[in-house]
Amino acid sequence: MERTQYAGLIDESYEGQQVTLFGWVQKRRDLGKLIFIDLRDREGLVQLVFSAANSESALNLAEQMRSEYVIKVSGVVKARSAKEVNPDMKTGKVEIEVSDATILNKSKVPPFDIADGVEASEDLKLKYRYLDLRRPEMQRGLILRSKITQAVHSYFDENGFIDIETPDLTKSTPEGARDYLVPSRIYPGHFYALPQSPQLFKQLLMGAGFDRYYQLARCFRDEDLRGDRQPEFTQIDMETSFMSQHDIMDMTEGLIARVMKNTLNLDVKLPFDRITWQESMDRFGTDQPDLRFGMELKDISDIVKGSSFKVFSGAVENGGQVKGIAVPGGADHYSRKQIDAFTDYIKRFGAKGLAWAKVGADEFSGSVAKFVNDQYNEITTAMDAHEGDLLLFVADRSKVVADSLSYLRVTIAKELNMIDPKKFAFLWIIDWPLFEYDEGDQRWVPAHHPFTMPNEGDEHFLNEGENPYEAHAQSYDIILNGLELGGGSIRIHTRELQEKMLKALGFTPERANAQFGFLLTALDYGFPPHGGLAIGLDRFARLLAGSDNIREVIAFPKNSKATEPMTEAPSPVADKQLEELYLNVTKQDKE
């Protein structure tokens, strides 16, 4: 019953050989005395030929075969005649003359075609996930993901990292996102929490002297789902001792280069650019810039600060900025109406308006032309603009300018096809602020997390009487194509500094101890300097697979309501199960 080879790998090198293949019926063409079947397995398709000349009984069986039947066939590999060669298939030069066949299992008619680009609702595809996963694009996505993890394991192994598992049943620390809880049966009213990340455990592993740790770690966050978010996700997680942030970035670049080579056979150029958070905000208006195209933000505040156009000069007077982007060839492309739509859109960022000008040979036209024509040369030089470009300006406080223009930059680049989808643009953002202000919660929160080390020389900002929020951090994010792929930091390794940090975040000593006492105690016992990084595996796989949806690189994802339509999880449980956990349900959705 041995398989000779995957069906999708039978090429002309097998010509003349007897082969045995297993797979699924993709397509069947019945010409009466001759039946053709495309046999599918995970590696692709091969054409089978059933005829009375080859085997009467196999031909009879082929008459019964239908889509998605599972079959076993044996036969000889023959070259196709020249006019039947299919150059688009790896197996397109050959076919199998079937001399023996078995139907191993039958199939009902599937609820959707097993083919790429199939039209079916997301929930129908999730309900029949095992059928959806048979589609070649889904197979490719998950196989690519497996290639990523193989590259990760071999790279870390070669570099002396130890693969260590951290617990999934751990303590709830209601800081950051919402925890998933797991009730204890042994201790009534007590709960484990599923980890949002292995952060503290990996730091403790450095305290334990393992020096270099990595793990493909499952993480859990009970948050509202949107975009790339799933209730559970996987991190490529690492931590090292006695390494600087640039050592860690170098190590990470080696990992990424290995992954790109082993998955897409791409050689990426190292090192990646490393720019400061401030530079990123200045040039792109975001800390996740997409470098696959230009159209950077330019500051013309100095040029227009004395302008008679009060929108410009007033913004600068009030401590704000005037910045803009030059859309190449945008003068002809964008109508007044489209620009008005942009203006409307950026109101959500707080922008009061969008000033624009079209670049002529020696003057501007458009909404603000009359105010700025006198400075045509200075502005076109500052903006690196050329005849035919469209200039878009926002004059406001820096956050509004950044949010508005970074949105316009990306939106317009997509509309004008300025982005090469085959390009992978990696970039490091370094020198982050240590804290950021959460306008919703009206408080300072860690820009990275509460264990992040201030920049060398910035520790004093955490002292009594100084302003901690001025400190910058030894943290670094890696960006791919305008999305955060991962990030990390050097961590605090002394109790004193960690306590100051928690205080700056508003923790009382009591709360600090209740929540992080075990870490503070650990820092008393010879903790080494350490730092690390985590990369989002799901997103990385999605980007490398060229998928729009993270669900395409997860075998059994949840839908946008955090349910799993196939198994119908979550679901009601037996009363006995709740009794054993000392729980009452206060509200019950019907099943």
Add this chain to the structure above:
Amino acid sequence: MERTQYAGLIDESYEGQQVTLFGWVQKRRDLGKLIFIDLRDREGLVQLVFSAANSESALNLAEQMRSEYVIKVSGVVKARSAKEVNPDMKTGKVEIEVSDATILNKSKVPPFDIADGVEASEDLKLKYRYLDLRRPEMQRGLILRSKITQAVHSYFDENGFIDIETPDLTKSTPEGARDYLVPSRIYPGHFYALPQSPQLFKQLLMGAGFDRYYQLARCFRDEDLRGDRQPEFTQIDMETSFMSQHDIMDMTEGLIARVMKNTLNLDVKLPFDRITWQESMDRFGTDQPDLRFGMELKDISDIVKGSSFKVFSGAVENGGQVKGIAVPGGADHYSRKQIDAFTDYIKRFGAKGLAWAKVGADEFSGSVAKFVNDQYNEITTAMDAHEGDLLLFVADRSKVVADSLSYLRVTIAKELNMIDPKKFAFLWIIDWPLFEYDEGDQRWVPAHHPFTMPNEGDEHFLNEGENPYEAHAQSYDIILNGLELGGGSIRIHTRELQEKMLKALGFTPERANAQFGFLLTALDYGFPPHGGLAIGLDRFARLLAGSDNIREVIAFPKNSKATEPMTEAPSPVADKQLEELYLNVTKQDKE
């Protein structure tokens, strides 16, 4: 700040070189003008020498250094004088003359020594787990575990297996062990369950056509803890399509050979013995036999069935057996009192007595000697017994005989040091019964799980009117040194047979659909023949590490009460967290 090499790897090949090392102070000997420090990192120890001649400032700093301080040193590697060479240390021929030193972090005095074989309570060691993990034996255990997982990844990758993650938030199926539940915030009264194993998902991946899957899968069971059990544990999990059980066993043996080679540099002989479940029960009285020693069970029922000793002849008449073991040289070793203690112990298995005889040159002595002396030759031949051996017999129904003698066989082998602790004895047990009777629950349960395929030719036992409990199964367990290392089976791949199987287990069609409807539906759509296996990683690592306790190869284990003394998980949570989950606690342990 670059490290030259790990401290524990500095040997004579570095002699004369300037090195920079990082690590922990293991031991400090202060001779006034000369201070010796053993520096420790994950690879071992190296001796540092501080002297005024080398560096006055480093010497001054060394005076402040204490156990577990984290330091950085630079210096030249020198050969030790002949009389100071320590042949037990890899670094024992050299020492470092320190010219530059830095204290990177201080340490309080640890609550226990950082040394192998330390005496401290389990909970104290778990509370300071990061210190316990610094001990060399703990480092070795986790590093060995990491080598196992690396071998697993590379082996499966080379053999075309795809690493696919299955969900941790899934559906509660209250069959088998107790599920850990995770309340849903979005659907009041609904719960996810953490997986007891990825069983159904990996079968569905075969249905999806991935052909060869593997995963290092975290599994969860809310059971009372004892011995090797932890609330969460890890499985080396695999599944394949179109392979026979012997193909899968071959594939598994290749994996195990790779692991043994890459971890302990041992070449294991392949293939492993494959014996039937019945043969194992006959020869060893257990389905998890330890093959590192002999002392097999011998059946003398036929010899003694006409005996005047009613205990023997009566047992045979009532459908039972008389079996025994021959303890080599046991005649002198075991006293009457010790044998009485054995007799007492085996009462828990239902044994009414233990008959014994000491083997003389041509006759027996002891409790049953007078009854069996006439059959000296037949019995010594059947028992493969020699002068000086002790024979122990149990006469009862087969289960009592098996339980009693398998206990005595292992206990005595340990007492008499018959077991070579360096030996690794692998064995397959095949041809299991499909069902077994649960005497506690008074019902038939699956010997493996409800998805196991009957033996070829045994399917008919599941038909209406036949006795399903006579069927044997295409399942296989792999045993290492008398412990189940893992097991697997060929699975059912048609809906019809799966429904019969569930019916034989007492499922109504309604309950079968409620619990396994998604699998039954999936089987309608061209499911391939498939099967797989799972190996317990934690136990495998423990056995290879030569540890007695599974906690020694888990970084952050739970204690025997399923709590984690370091983080104090599980713990009470905020009222707001419970409100969001629509839960009330009916009983609250104090914190």
